[in-house]
Amino acid sequence: MAQAVEQARSGKVVIRNIGLLLSGDIDRPVLDADTLVVHDGRIASVGKEADCDTAQPDVLIDARRTCVCPGLIDSHVHPVFGDWTPRQGQLGWIDSTLHGGVTTMISAGEVHLPGRPKDIVGLKALAITAQRAFDNFRPGGMKVLAGAPVIERGMVEDDFRELAQAGVKLLGEVGLGSVKAGEEARRMVAWARKYGIQSTIHTGGPSIPGSGLIDKDVVLEADADVIGHINGGHTSLPEAHVCELCERSSRAIEIVHNGNEKVAIAAARAALQLKCPHRVILGTDGPAGSGVQPLGILRMIALLSSVGGIPAESVFCFATGNTARLRGLDCGLVEVGRAADFVFMDRAQHTSGRTLLESVQLGDIPGIGMVMIDGVVRCGRSRNTPPATEIPVVVH
Template sequence: MWDESYEAGHFGPQHGRLLIRNLRGVVTGRLGDQVREVETVLIENGRIIEFGGAADAADVVVDAQGAVAIPGLFDTHTHFAIGDFNPKQNAIGFIESYMHGGVTSMMSAGEVHFPGRPMDRDGVKAVAVAAARSFELNRPGGVRIHGGSLMTGPYMEESDYAELAAMGIWLMKVGFGGFDKPKDAVPHVRWAQEAGFLVMSHSGGASSVPGIAPITVDDLLAMDPDIAGHINGGTTSLPDADVERLVKESRAALQLVQAGNLSASLKIRELAAENDGLSRIILGSDTPSGTGVMPMAIIKTIAELSSIGRIDPTEVIAYATGNAGRVLRREEGILEEGRPADLVLLQEPTGGSQDHPLKSIARGDIPGIAGVIIDGQIRAQRSRNSPAPSRLITVRSSAA
């Protein structure tokens, strides 16, 4: 019998033990790893403590019914406005739906759609602090939300970045703040990075947001951000020659988004492979935006890249998990002992042609999501958005 207290909205790790058994394997999320053939995962106080051990006493036992466990997915390009709201598509309450798409961590790409977004020094600082603080107390679906991305502009001063860092603000977005020329942002990027910020830049063609200029490869190389946002298009991709320069001449993470150009994504991945840069690829949705609300954006991107690009599913999963976690300086994203217990249980979809969820991904089919666990807490069983999993997990509580 299911213990409903696990759905009560706790944000921290669940105290006690949760055992997952009858797995068909574990995808670690580490680039280059093959599937680990283990049948059990033991979780205690929100962290993984053992793989493959004998069934042990636990407060909650999950029978995975042959599911494959992967790390919870990161969406590294999400457009919140404030809380669980985005006015671009009049979207309210979308975060939990993304969790039902296997997303357990979401990163703000800047609260650019904030209603009446201020474009002054005090206003942009206030928006960043308010957004970050709100997500400390509000985690729809239990999703880890990294909000409050500072929308920097020429009105900012060097001292502002250290001040904001002291208040816990660590994300910044370049490209929407009113600079006459993108290269004018270069000193601001340096000041922010010196204060410990992770800096993402818009890249490619002009955004749908009025007044936003294209950001070229010369701009990106001058700014040297930590993440080159949606280089496959958000919605217009960088020219192929510019992408080649970015891959070869920069250190930035290479962000591919569902809202962009799939053909460009495949070319970028090929360039990254040729230049020892696969560890730099991360995935995002770039939603809600002009493309709309897409709860399955990340898992859909994984299936598309794997099937059309003929790329091993474990590699593409690593882009959205281990790679993203490393770029965002997070412990999540890798399934190993001692790490946070954020994971997704996958089955092949009911009625599909394949007998394994990774084979389904390689064919281009979205797998069935049979369970989502964040901080060692079960946040969803059968996904309301993915195809129906071929087998449903069962959950038994020791309180039953």
Template sequence: MSPALHVRNLGGLLAAEPAWGWRADRELLCAHGRVLAIGAGVDLALRSLERDGEPVIVLDAAGLLAVPGLIDGHVHPVAGSVSVVPPGHGWTDTYLNAGVTAMVSAGELTFPGFSAAELTPDAAARLAANSAWAFGNIAAPPRVYAGTLLAVPGLDREHFRQVAEVGGKCVKYIYYPFAGRQWAGEVAAYTTWADEFGLVTKMHAGGTSYQGHSLEADAELVSAVAPRVLAHANGGPIPMDDEALAAIVARTGCHLELILGGSLRVLRELVGLLRERGELHRITVGTDTPGGNGTMPRGPLQVVAAIAGLGQVDAATALRCGTENVARAHGIPGGALAEGQPADLLLVGPVRGSSHTTVASALEAGEIVGVGAVVSGGAVVALPGRYTPPPAALPTLETA
């Protein structure tokens, strides 16, 4: 039996209920992989665990704030923690140590031997299904929601079923040619099948990727396809022009993913436009890594800081863009601190030596914060996070 985790001596937390925002609660309790109680409900829940003979570990937060674990909505996994472009091993653990507790595949397209030119419908479905199955069997954090079906002409309903059946989450338009007169009907069928099997449609935005094989999408094409998520809307790495992006914002309701490896100017403009429209809930965060951008363990945290600092968004909402918004856009659990939610959370504070004394003021100045602890599934998996500079105070584990 895994012990419960009692996090106490908090400086507050970013809660999802009763409304998204900061709360002054000083403690929370995690058990069986989920948040069991927050604030006033912790004492009663602890007594119940004691009656049942369940062990409890205590984590003294040293005044740090609890926030949901970050979710990277755009990764390109291959096999476990191995990356091919750039070559290396252990990248998922580095992201975990920068506060990323979950990530969503945007396609396993750096797999050795992968060829966009030779990607048949059966090959696309096999690659996605095998990836979803394999990553689904990995218990070590962070959670990787792998198995993205790369859209090509000729897919049928069975291909979508095969991928969804083993845990795939997305279907992505990146190589689909959009040629001839038949594509509109086929894409409509793909949307129907994706909805039927719970797959989220994503689309590559802007100029071609480093591989040089991806489609070049404009506003008309994006509006016609109507994906749920527009990948790296600020460029992956080359964005659409401002007029096209403004048209997409106005014509569609898609989520707009922002990454560090795109244009920060466009990031600022997109955030400002969505802020003015009252639609910040449409922003999600990713890294588009490993790949041409290399690896970016702090990428999601840096994008959150850019959304707050460059986009003039309050810190709580900026953090929501990198947590709950990503989970909601992709139909995965997590991204929120609330009773019953997955116990994936961070203890954070201003970095040691920062001129700012609060998490909110640091993020709103465009600074990242230090990760003092990472909790995944109710277990402390990093103390502190090794891929951010440390906060002024560090949490400690105790025995109950």
């Protein structure tokens, strides 16, 4: 079944009657368009219906004036293998997250694997295996970018070259292994960057017994591409240190669900004040001690928009186009040529918000009516969100 889903080809898909089209682009979050045309999983045109070639689609979807947004991207997860997490002994957590509107998740290290190898040959083998396994298997259709080794002391430049040649594109959170000193981390992060491997650093206090503190000076010295869970995972650095990181580093500001919510808002506001909203990206850091959160990204969006006072259409960009651009992904933006990964949403039934965006600004999470990946419908009405007021219909 999973294999059949992976190999499905979308053909020509027309999505008409879109009520609100969110672009994922922080510089222009809302598009003046009501129609999308998809060819074999890629966006072929975006515009008004009269201006698009909508003839003879293989699949016709009537969005029924609901909102279409790029599929959400969770910048920070800890998968292990398949659709199972040992952290809370749960099956199906990735498929459940698809029902939360997420279409791509990015591993920050397969750290929960029971007996995870910490010797250098073993950690490289695990990363390569995880990258291959999730490349071959997409739970529910979810794109899981995995194979993120946790670096350990004693690694040399050749190890990073070898990992890159084998297809590894990410480092797991720097600081979860034995490399905790700024100078040592900086050297390895630079080797990773040289070979095209993107890095994330753990920020803040220990996550679980066995991990450690990474303070602002280590984060600045290591200079990883992503300031991972800048609001702590769970324990945050002091708010002033987090704001200092936003100001003194130019790297991605990653805010997670499994972190300090007060500092999450402070970090997002600091980025806006510094006029660099494009640096803000969202993750869950799940599965974690707080569990699995299928709606974690939607809850972050509602938090930052309502309590944080940031326009909802901008916050959706934190979880879509910003992440895609900073991580070099081909999804996350409604642009011709990009992957046709979409989440269809409407205001939840009985929210006090009159529109989807207003409901989010009031702190309610949206209802999801459909999720599409590579132009293929992967689920209809979400089993996890509150019911959407209106849902799209597959006409044929």
